[in-house]
Amino acid sequence: MKRWATEYVEVLQSAVESLRANPLRSLLTSLGVMIGVAFVSLMGWALRSLDAAWEATLSSLGSDMLYVDKWNWAGGGNWRLLMNRKNITIDQAEEVARRLQSADMVYISADSWGRTIVHADQRASGVVIEGTMAIFGMLPSTNVAEGRFFTEMEERNATAVAVIGDGIRSTLFGNRSPIGQVIRIEGRPFRIVGVMEKRGTLFTDFLDRMVYIPLPAFFGLYGRYSRSMTIAAKAQSPDQLDALRDELTGIMRAVRKLAPNAENDFSINEAQVFRDQVANIRAVIWGVGIGLTALSFLVGVIGITNVMFVAVVERTKEIGIRRAVGARRSSILVQFLCEAMMLCVAGAVVGVIVCSALVAVLALALRESAAFLLPLLPAEIVLVAVVISIAVGIIAGFVPALRAARLDPVEALRYEA
Amino acid sequence: MTTQPLIVLEGITKHYRMGDEIVQALRGIDLQINPNEYVAIMGPSGSGKSTLMNTLGCLDWPTSGRYVLDGVDVSQLDDAALAAIRNRKIGFVFQTFNLLPRATALKNVELPLIYAGVPPQQRRQRAIAALESVGLGDRLRHKPPELSGGQRQRVAIARALVTEPSLILADEPTGNLDSKTGEEIMQLFERIWREGNTVLLVTHEDDIARHARRIIRIRDGRVESDHINPTPHVVEPIEQQQ
Numbered sequence: 001m002k003r004w005a006t007e008y009v010e011v012l013q014s015a016v017e018s019l020r021a022n023p024l025r026s027l028l029t030s031l032g033v034m035i036g037v038a039f040v041s042l043m044g045w046a047l048r049s050l051d052a053a054w055e056a057t058l059s060s061l062g063s064d065m066l067y068v069d070k071w072n073w074a075g076g077g078n079w080r081l082l083m084n085r086k087n088i089t090i091d092q093a094e095e096v097a098r099r100l101q102s103a104d105m106v107y108i109s110a111d112s113w114g115r116t117i118v119h120a121d122q123r124a125s126g127v128v129i130e131g132t133m134a135i136f137g138m139l140p141s142t143n144v145a146e147g148r149f150f151t152e153m154e155e156r157n158a159t160a161v162a163v164i165g166d167g168i169r170s171t172l173f174g175n176r177s178p179i180g181q182v183i184r185i186e187g188r189p190f191r192i193v194g195v196m197e198k199r200g201t202l203f204t205d206f207l208d209r210m211v212y213i214p215l216p217a218f219f220g221l222y223g224r225y226s227r228s229m230t231i232a233a234k235a236q237s238p239d240q241l242d243a244l245r246d247e248l249t250g251i252m253r254a255v256r257k258l259a260p261n262a263e264n265d266f267s268i269n270e271a272q273v274f275r276d277q278v279a280n281i282r283a284v285i286w287g288v289g290i291g292l293t294a295l296s297f298l299v300g301v302i303g304i305t306n307v308m309f310v311a312v313v314e315r316t317k318e319i320g321i322r323r324a325v326g327a328r329r330s331s332i333l334v335q336f337l338c339e340a341m342m343l344c345v346a347g348a349v350v351g352v353i354v355c356s357a358l359v360a361v362l363a364l365a366l367r368e369s370a371a372f373l374l375p376l377l378p379a380e381i382v383l384v385a386v387v388i389s390i391a392v393g394i395i396a397g398f399v400p401a402l403r404a405a406r407l408d409p410v411e412a413l414r415y416e417a
Numbered sequence: 418m419t420t421q422p423l424i425v426l427e428g429i430t431k432h433y434r435m436g437d438e439i440v441q442a443l444r445g446i447d448l449q450i451n452p453n454e455y456v457a458i459m460g461p462s463g464s465g466k467s468t469l470m471n472t473l474g475c476l477d478w479p480t481s482g483r484y485v486l487d488g489v490d491v492s493q494l495d496d497a498a499l500a501a502i503r504n505r506k507i508g509f510v511f512q513t514f515n516l517l518p519r520a521t522a523l524k525n526v527e528l529p530l531i532y533a534g535v536p537p538q539q540r541r542q543r544a545i546a547a548l549e550s551v552g553l554g555d556r557l558r559h560k561p562p563e564l565s566g567g568q569r570q571r572v573a574i575a576r577a578l579v580t581e582p583s584l585i586l587a588d589e590p591t592g593n594l595d596s597k598t599g600e601e602i603m604q605l606f607e608r609i610w611r612e613g614n615t616v617l618l619v620t621h622e623d624d625i626a627r628h629a630r631r632i633i634r635i636r637d638g639r640v641e642s643d644h645i646n647p648t649p650h651v652v653e654p655i656e657q658q659q
Contacts, residue, residue: 010531021519321515324476325576326504326532328497409476413515 131218340397
């Protein structure tokens, strides 16, 4: 065993030396592997970031929350059919909230999308005005970064107070504190009492562009019956979600007076609806990533095989010398395999370094708009990339190495370049 | 042990296929060489002496016949076993030196020890000792292109000696050297022989062969003559340099 070890240490050293003897050629040869490793790393990184975004989505919407809505958040179903659904009125919503027993918490909200709000000479557009209840401020997933949420008293009195999303804060106030400042919604003044923590994700970036006001104040702006309500219900625990969904469905059907054979004219949404979206994005990343990776490794294998063939011819004499002084066929085979492997590993290392830099720069540059991007390549992805590149080296180097090993020592010694 | 011959060749033949033609390079060679002989194998080109040298050096198998080296029948061995025999029992010295051009003198001499599995520390010590014994103790870090022809051949000789082989096999060792340098190399062989090694020169030059104590002439794949050199040209070996 020891004898082999001694030999292979030397083989590795001489592999490194022969790479260094031809740095440019080595670099160009391993370009395919470099790019392949880059694709693997970036793919792994993108999937990881996606998972992080998904986790954030679950926690911002609450994995134990159900939202009864006219609309299906997943975007599925016939849009025209959904359009024709009757609005969920405030009376129906209040009735449902009253009857519901298995929920831990219930609140009613209504939204008005695409509004513009004004502070002094600053405007923020694309804002979602949400009329909601004070109880929303008590949910574990609601985190106020600065100030406070509005109170039940303020809700009941339809006080003109607002809690703004982090995106609106940065648009209207920059680094100044917005607490106590006045914004105008539909021309009417609202005093800011709180700022939400940043909570938008890949799928729910609108969350940071929301302004929360008391539901009665919302009715004051937009009228009591102009919009369909959303009933949000929190299950006592995530495994109670199905029971809660059943109860909600039953009560909604009763309140909406649906015939037994009629389809539901409402949707029960949950954070899980984004799961399909996540799965789709995953599939695209996988498909594109695997395709590009396979292609670049293929190019890498061809390039390395080619260069190794050239190296074997160039070094025929060396092979003869090594054989004459006692190298076995297997020694020569291992030597050339090691060189091909070193080429690949060197390529992989460069690929990983370049990708790490790229990822760090991307994550830094996009930390506002895409906070879910990870600043580092996942360690196991790097490991996988290196293992793959070693495998590529063995595949690419095998035939040339075999040819080197099979050279007749007499012929090889006689060879003159 | 002293009576056992180092090399026994019995009816060695070697046939090559060259296109449609079968070349009979060796047509039945019988030969015995004892330990610590100093032998020259002579013959014109095409006589089969190169083929004989490749066979003696275990670089090639005979087509038929028996070759016993140091008590081992090597004509039956497989490639890996033959590689081990080359590694331990044979030291080659070639006309064109055959050093690795990118490796230092030290690394070149270490090469056979690497394949013998000698640990690095010991490898280095033995290689340095071998280089010192051929007078190149001050050229350890030089690479072959930085050395003169004579120095390169000395590195090659150090490489041949470093494994303490049973047989030093030198193929036209002075063929690429001027006559003065050639003479110095022959002094080195004289000393190596006197130190107890078996030296086998393969050459077509009388000037070189006359140093040997026994001269075997090959012609058309057969031993033409085999006799003791009555008047060896003795070059007094220069003292070992430190």
